[in-house]
Amino acid sequence: MKTASICTIGDEILIGQIIDTNTAAIARELNLAGIKVAFTLSISDNGNEIEEKLAECLEKTDIVIVTGGLGPTKDDITKSVLKKLSGSERYVENAEQLHVIREILGRRNIEISDINRAQSLVPDKCGIIVNENGTAPCLFFRKEGSILFSLPGVPYEAIAAIPKVISIIRQEYNIESICHRTINTFGIAESVLAKKIEKWEDSLPEGFKLAYLPNLIYGVKLRLSHYGGDNPQYLKTIEKLFGEIEPLLGDAIYGYEEDTLQSVIGKLLSAEVKTLSVAESCTGGTISSLITSVPGCSVYYKGSVTSYSNLVKTGVLGVRQETIDKYGAVSRECVEEMAQGVRKLMKTDFSVATSGIAGPGGGTEDKPVGLVWIAVSSENGTVSGNFIFGSQRKQNIERFAANALNMLRLEIIRTQKK
Amino acid sequence: MKTASICTIGDEILIGQIIDTNTAAIARELNLAGIKVAFTLSISDNGNEIEEKLAECLEKTDIVIVTGGLGPTKDDITKSVLKKLSGSERYVENAEQLHVIREILGRRNIEISDINRAQSLVPDKCGIIVNENGTAPCLFFRKEGSILFSLPGVPYEAIAAIPKVISIIRQEYNIESICHRTINTFGIAESVLAKKIEKWEDSLPEGFKLAYLPNLIYGVKLRLSHYGGDNPQYLKTIEKLFGEIEPLLGDAIYGYEEDTLQSVIGKLLSAEVKTLSVAESCTGGTISSLITSVPGCSVYYKGSVTSYSNLVKTGVLGVRQETIDKYGAVSRECVEEMAQGVRKLMKTDFSVATSGIAGPGGGTEDKPVGLVWIAVSSENGTVSGNFIFGSQRKQNIERFAANALNMLRLEIIRTQKK
Numbered sequence: 001m002k003t004a005s006i007c008t009i010g011d012e013i014l015i016g017q018i019i020d021t022n023t024a025a026i027a028r029e030l031n032l033a034g035i036k037v038a039f040t041l042s043i044s045d046n047g048n049e050i051e052e053k054l055a056e057c058l059e060k061t062d063i064v065i066v067t068g069g070l071g072p073t074k075d076d077i078t079k080s081v082l083k084k085l086s087g088s089e090r091y092v093e094n095a096e097q098l099h100v101i102r103e104i105l106g107r108r109n110i111e112i113s114d115i116n117r118a119q120s121l122v123p124d125k126c127g128i129i130v131n132e133n134g135t136a137p138c139l140f141f142r143k144e145g146s147i148l149f150s151l152p153g154v155p156y157e158a159i160a161a162i163p164k165v166i167s168i169i170r171q172e173y174n175i176e177s178i179c180h181r182t183i184n185t186f187g188i189a190e191s192v193l194a195k196k197i198e199k200w201e202d203s204l205p206e207g208f209k210l211a212y213l214p215n216l217i218y219g220v221k222l223r224l225s226h227y228g229g230d231n232p233q234y235l236k237t238i239e240k241l242f243g244e245i246e247p248l249l250g251d252a253i254y255g256y257e258e259d260t261l262q263s264v265i266g267k268l269l270s271a272e273v274k275t276l277s278v279a280e281s282c283t284g285g286t287i288s289s290l291i292t293s294v295p296g297c298s299v300y301y302k303g304s305v306t307s308y309s310n311l312v313k314t315g316v317l318g319v320r321q322e323t324i325d326k327y328g329a330v331s332r333e334c335v336e337e338m339a340q341g342v343r344k345l346m347k348t349d350f351s352v353a354t355s356g357i358a359g360p361g362g363g364t365e366d367k368p369v370g371l372v373w374i375a376v377s378s379e380n381g382t383v384s385g386n387f388i389f390g391s392q393r394k395q396n397i398e399r400f401a402a403n404a405l406n407m408l409r410l411e412i413i414r415t416q417k418k
Numbered sequence: 419m420k421t422a423s424i425c426t427i428g429d430e431i432l433i434g435q436i437i438d439t440n441t442a443a444i445a446r447e448l449n450l451a452g453i454k455v456a457f458t459l460s461i462s463d464n465g466n467e468i469e470e471k472l473a474e475c476l477e478k479t480d481i482v483i484v485t486g487g488l489g490p491t492k493d494d495i496t497k498s499v500l501k502k503l504s505g506s507e508r509y510v511e512n513a514e515q516l517h518v519i520r521e522i523l524g525r526r527n528i529e530i531s532d533i534n535r536a537q538s539l540v541p542d543k544c545g546i547i548v549n550e551n552g553t554a555p556c557l558f559f560r561k562e563g564s565i566l567f568s569l570p571g572v573p574y575e576a577i578a579a580i581p582k583v584i585s586i587i588r589q590e591y592n593i594e595s596i597c598h599r600t601i602n603t604f605g606i607a608e609s610v611l612a613k614k615i616e617k618w619e620d621s622l623p624e625g626f627k628l629a630y631l632p633n634l635i636y637g638v639k640l641r642l643s644h645y646g647g648d649n650p651q652y653l654k655t656i657e658k659l660f661g662e663i664e665p666l667l668g669d670a671i672y673g674y675e676e677d678t679l680q681s682v683i684g685k686l687l688s689a690e691v692k693t694l695s696v697a698e699s700c701t702g703g704t705i706s707s708l709i710t711s712v713p714g715c716s717v718y719y720k721g722s723v724t725s726y727s728n729l730v731k732t733g734v735l736g737v738r739q740e741t742i743d744k745y746g747a748v749s750r751e752c753v754e755e756m757a758q759g760v761r762k763l764m765k766t767d768f769s770v771a772t773s774g775i776a777g778p779g780g781g782t783e784d785k786p787v788g789l790v791w792i793a794v795s796s797e798n799g800t801v802s803g804n805f806i807f808g809s810q811r812k813q814n815i816e817r818f819a820a821n822a823l824n825m826l827r828l829e830i831i832r833t834q835k836k
Contacts, residue, residue, distance in 0.1 A: 011629055012629065012631045012641075013441075013442065013445070013458070014445055014449075014454075014455040014456075014457070014458065015445060015446065015449040015455065015598075015641075016441075016442045016443065016444070016445035016446025016447070016448075016449055016455075017442075017446070017600075017631055017639070017641070018442065018631065018633070019437065019438075019439050019442040020437075020438065020441070020442070021437050023431075023434075023438070023460070024431065024434045024435075024436065024437040024438070025434065026434070027431070027432055027433060027434030028433065028434025028435070029434070030434075031432075031433040031434055036432075037432040037433065037434075038432075038462070039432070039459055039460060039461050039462070039467075039471075040431070040432065040459060040460040041457055041458060041459040041460070042441070042457060042458040042459070043457050044456070044457070045629075049457075053457070071608065071630070071632065105609075108607060110607060110609070110610055113609060113613050115609050115612055115613065116609050133808070135609070154632065154634055155634070156634055156808070156810060156813055180433075182435075189526060189528060190489060191523075191528070191531060191533050191534050191553070192528055194533055195531050195533065211429055211430065211463075212489065213430045213435055213436065214489065214572065215436070216572055216573070216574055221435070223430075223433075223435070278703075278724075280703075280706075283707075283710075284706055284707050284709070284710025284711075284715075285696075285698075285703035285704065285705070285706025285707035285708075285709075285710060285722060285724070286703065286707045286710075287703070288698075288702055288703025288706070288707075288724045289701075289702050289703035289704045289706075289707050289815075291702070291703075292701075292702025292703060292704075292724070292726065292815075293702070293811075293812065293815070295777075295778055295779065295811055296779065297702075297726070298726055298727070301726050301727075302726060302727040302729070302730055303723065303724045303725050303726040303727055303730040303734070304703060304722075304723070304724040304726075305721065305722070305723055305724075305734075306696070306703070306706045306710070306721045306722040306723075306724075307721050308710065308715070308716055308719050308720060308721040308722075309716070309719075309720040309721055309764070311720070311764075311765070312720055312721040312764055315763075315764075316721070316723075316734070316763060316764070345733075345734060346727070346729075346730055346733075346734070347729070359713075360713055361713065361714065390551070390574070392574060393711075393713055394711065395574055397707075397710075397711070
């Protein structure tokens with residue numbers, strides 16, 4: 001199997017000012033193309049370091065993908081290292097990239113500067129992939145049996161280049177595929193899950209490997225892999241093996257592969273031609289933004305009210321003032337009225353509502369930071385429940401939202417079964 | 419200056435199923451503590467590979483931080499490598515961690531299993547930092563003049579351990595600090611910014627280094643650094659140098675360091691005792707969730723309506739049906755009525771509204787995917803404008819939201835000046 005390494009360049013990663021999302025995006029695509037990513041690394045904007053590490057990557061793996069260090073500004077020094085490593089003697093202007101640069105700047109009414117123009121200069125021994133989305137072209141060259149690609153650091157530009165990179169790799173090598181499938185679960189702790197499927201896992205046939213992918217917010221994914229070869233039998237075996245544990249996990253399985261709670265909810269609602277609205281307090285718009293992250297959601301999604309202030313709970317959603325006075329805004333009674341209120345306001349079949357204390361402030365002994373009440377309303381009535389999580393605001397909001405989506409999913413399924 | 423490397427372990431990173439956020443969080447804290455992160459890497463869940471790479475990290479850097487590979491499930495093999503590398507002979511049960519394990523499982527009404535119990539076993543030559551937030555303890559040991567820390571892979575657990583890790587490092591080494599400050603700008607392209615400050619940049623005093631940190635969504639940050647030594651004069655010089663470019667950048671500077679558009683808006687509104695509401699169409703709750711990501715936002719934030727359906731625009735926000743019929747939902751007229759409608763509905767001083775086409779579907783020749791109309795309403799009237807971005811749904815939503823926040827910020831500032 002061909003191996004790859006991914007190297008991101010930039011002090012901004014090493015000082016932690018940005019999260020590197022390119023590596024995951026590139027690793028994913030390489031993996032799907034049947035290339036094994038052996039390792040990834042991030043290094044500094046330092047010429048000697050870049051040269052040394054890239055030479056090491058070229059020695060250890062068949063394919064090297066570099067991102068970053070190609071921008072127009074003075075801290076970008078990767079291109080001169082690529083000139084040296086590729087054995088180039090000089091820079092040549094690439095007319096196609098220059099054309100794109102002119103177009104991009106023209107759209108923004110910016111005059112082309114020397115700095116911009118310099119971006120179209122490429123080392124003469126490098127191939128180029130025109131960057132349609134930015135000013136720095138993608139470069140590649142072969143060295144000692146390996147191939148190196150250099151992509152821009154801006155995630156959108158790097159990711160847009162990947163299909164062309166894969167196609168060049170496919171031409172270069174004869175590639176074996178990796179076979180894997182993923183089951184996505186919500187609501188079962190990793191260790192409980194492990195115990196449930198322990199016997200099954202211990203008797204997996206040779207060559208098949210199980211991985212647990214736990215996520216604090218979105219539950220545990222189980223990935224079963226077989227490395228090496230394009231035999232359709234491996235996939236059939238994985239599906240048969242998964243078929244054995246599905247009954248053990250039941251409704252905790254919300255989907256497979258790229259399914260998310262919100263995409264699954266969209267499929268369930270679309271299939272039943274049902275509509276949805278949302279009322280959020282502590283989650284502040286997060287549930288709505290997750291639902292609208294799914295393309296085509298306008299078919300089933302009508303909208304939401306974020307009722308951060310109690311006056312919006314009463315004035316817009318119709319929660320009774322006496323409910324808030326008697327039970328507080330973070331209560332079963334209030335969240336049920338929020339769910340009922342938004343369903344009526346937006347005339348939908350289903351609605352989900354949250355009210356809780358995300359923190360860091362606002363907790364009491366009775367109602368600590370991390371407490372959330374969630375209600376789901378439909379023609380079958382209103383169900384509600386609560387959870388208590390931790391002290392971290394961001395995590396709490398995300399976990400509240402994920403659990404609200406899961407409660408909604410289970411209620412749609414329960415309604416279907418009736 | 420002491421150097422560090424950060425090594426994440428786990429196939430889930432190498433196949434791109436998760437984005438590694440631990441590295442950035444850890445790098446950031448090390449950097450603030452005056453430790454230079456020389457490189458970071460991600461490797462596979464393979465015993466030999468872990469051993470080889472960790473030995474290399476220990477050789478090349480003073481401090482090695484490892485995350486991942488300590489969970490309760492069978493694909494976690496890091497601990498046995500740590501046992502070997504630390505020269506340990508056996509595992510010993512750690513009573514404190516076992517206590518935490520029992521407590522965590524108890525809160526979830528889960529009985530302790532052998533798998534859980536095994537997590538409290540630690541190699542006898544390793545120090546431990548009790549993990550209060552999870553079941554796997556943090557381990558550390560010294561080897562050949564370097565120190566290695568092993569943290570859990572779950573981000574929240576890893577990040578919670580960092581202050582204790584830093585404190586142990588401080589005891590171990592006498593650490594010089596790095597001095598840097600950041601200016602955050604919005605709305606000026608990187609190359610234009612570079613041209614604006616070219617002369618200033620070319621004449622920076624020796625030892626000071628400027629970095630551009632461009633972000634497609636949130637603009638360009640400028641970071642000026644001085645490495646080495648704890649001299650307060652460096653900071654004064656950085657502030658003086660920044661003072662020279664501030665007039666060149668004007669309102670494009672929205673803040674410094676960790677300021678975000680939404681945190682700055684919060685400060686501006688709090689200072690003026692003004693309130694805010696939001697009406698979202700294409701951004702689907704993203705603006706509201708950004709605003710509520712700021713702790714304490716309930717002082718100025720009342721709430722929002724996500725009017726994904728036109729019936730919600732007319733029925734809840736009071737947009738006139740004839741406006742939608744005549745101009746369409748994505749128009750200056752509609753978005754202005756949305757802003758005015760939500761401001762009236764929620765009785766706030768300011769409001770911001772968006773209506774656009776995030777894609778991938780829904781575009782026309784006149785109104786392409788990537789078009790957004792934004793309006794800001796206040797007692798001084800309603801201002802509006804539009805932008806056209808790209809074809810990527812997620813990016814479009816984020817850019818629409820960021821530009822809406824920026825338009826709101828500029829309008830609050832303009833109102834202040836009156």
